[in-house]
Amino acid sequence: MPATLLDRLWSAHEILQRDDGTSLLWVDRHLVHEGSHHAFANLAARGASVSAPSLTFGVVDHYAPTRNRDRGMPPQISRMIETLRTNTKQHGLQLFDLDDPRQGIVHVIGPEQGLTLPGLLINCGDSHTSTHGAFGALAFGIGATQVAHVLATQTIWQRKPLAMRIMVEGTLGPGVTAKDIALNWIATLGTGGAQGHAVEYAGSAITGLSMEGRMTLCNLSIEGGARFGMIAPDETTMAYVKGRPFAPRGDAWEKAVEAWATLKSDDQAEFARTAHFDAADIAPTVTWGTSPEQAVPVNASIPDPAHLPDQRAEAAKTALDYMGLSAGQPIAGTPVDQVFIGSCTNGRIEDLRAASAVLAGRRAKVPGLVSPGSARVKAQAEQEGLDRIFTEAGLEWAESGCSLCVGMNGDVVAPGERCASSTNRNFRGRQGRGARTHLMSPAMVAAAAVTGQISDVRQLLDRRAA
């Protein structure tokens, strides 16, 4: 019987299946952060301990201050970080603390440290855990009750999702990135478009992506409703993983590579759903509303709710009202008040390179913050001189954390202000009460910074090439 990548990953982790069809799965890696405090409290309440401390890693990211770390922080933030320190210490877990050169956003440091590998089941109390699926892992976000369950048992109950394949064939145009592939499919299929499914991305445009691009794409799976995103591992994957601090070495590496070679869908494998996209049709894409599905190519106009299907029309009207935009107006030219580059979606070295390529020798017309995805990404960028490009353009170069993507550490956008952002959610109030968020790729954010408005980055790249 032909199998999908999902089938193979699932059966490799299934301990047992209950009569009602729910599987008990073995968890290879469990990543915790400050937000996991409810789960540790649950564990404490039942007097339980962590079942597999050597498979559990902690990192400070959601509340990590991005500026002035040495000058003290508000009590509610330092309390969150202290609580994580206490919990990880008590249970003997390795913690990548604020001053650790390995600190950064959990979905950036997992792969960076070689904790994320093909063939693993990875859980974290964060919906963007789908990021790790880029390596051919079974990775999904869980809530606090499940975090407590994984801590206590190193297993998780889960019903197997349906398999869905998103095929993207062809070559992406200049200035078009993995972020645009993602926003494009979510705009086409909707935020519930992949609900109940595990999405496997395949096709020549996908295999052509770097690991950074693959992570961006898998990261955004949840915004299309899919708890899982995955890509079969290949040479690009092996080259990325090899030599990472926690990755297998010597004999173990040889055995791993052998096992990973089997991690793919058979040619005849059946998917519950398949969607096809042509890479050449994808333009740099921007959101105009308060859901990631409310996105259009940068050269298009904001849709008129009257022309949308009923189910999308009412939400569109409410979103336009919140965003302070009018139906029918071109999205390009919308003035922005500030920009943000960072997050688990687009805070990796390739993202910073793409943004700095647009910003080099130019000045930003609006203020903005650049928060690298990890301390290591930050060091690498500084080695390449990217930090100077950002600061010379007038943007602020900061420390690593979730920052303005989630608005927990004190970095927020003021009410009514409009932010061009390389993040993952344009939800109402996500970046602060009343904040207006436009999602786009890091290069597009850089273009918005330079022009002070939503702009087609391809025009800036053209001018550069000429």
Next chain:
Amino acid sequence: MMAGWTRHKGRTVVLPLDHVDTDQLIPARFMSVPRSEGYGDYLLHDLRRDETGDLHPAFPLNREDGISILVAGHHFGTGSSREAAVYALVDAGIRAVVAPSFGDIFAGNAVNNGLLPARIDPEHAALLAELLGDGAADTHIDLERRQIAHGETVLPFELDESWRTKLINGWDDIDLTLQHAAAIDRFRNNRSQTASWAWPAAAD
């Protein structure tokens, strides 16, 4: 350990919005509060309250005290894995949300806290919304029959069988799982032999 339940009669209002995402259910800035302090006041905070924190009288949840059932639009709870979104609902007294679709992670979190995510046909949701109008009224939820009733109108909802059993019994997963400790040990030992690469390499 949460209490199981089978039937619930409660005051019900319509929240006529699609995409009530997790960031609206509880804005991030409230999530550092210990659960023991209660999350109910933060439920839908920025929709329910003005800048000074006063309640908008017209907002559905503010119509009367003691509301325990919400009828909402598509994609309720879409977004983040924050279980605090469920805590906010539960601590505000909500026992069930009835909607055409839910965020997957939210729905699982809800069941883990005794909150019913009842998936209902969009036409039935519209009918229910019409019957309830912009007031508040009693409805009855029956988990055995998977039905919600308003007066003479009885509508079916969908709910995964394992979730229904869990809600009715108030089961705690950790206790259930520990009954399988031997199978878990066998699996772990086997995996460590056949896939030793799956364990993190020791730091240099």
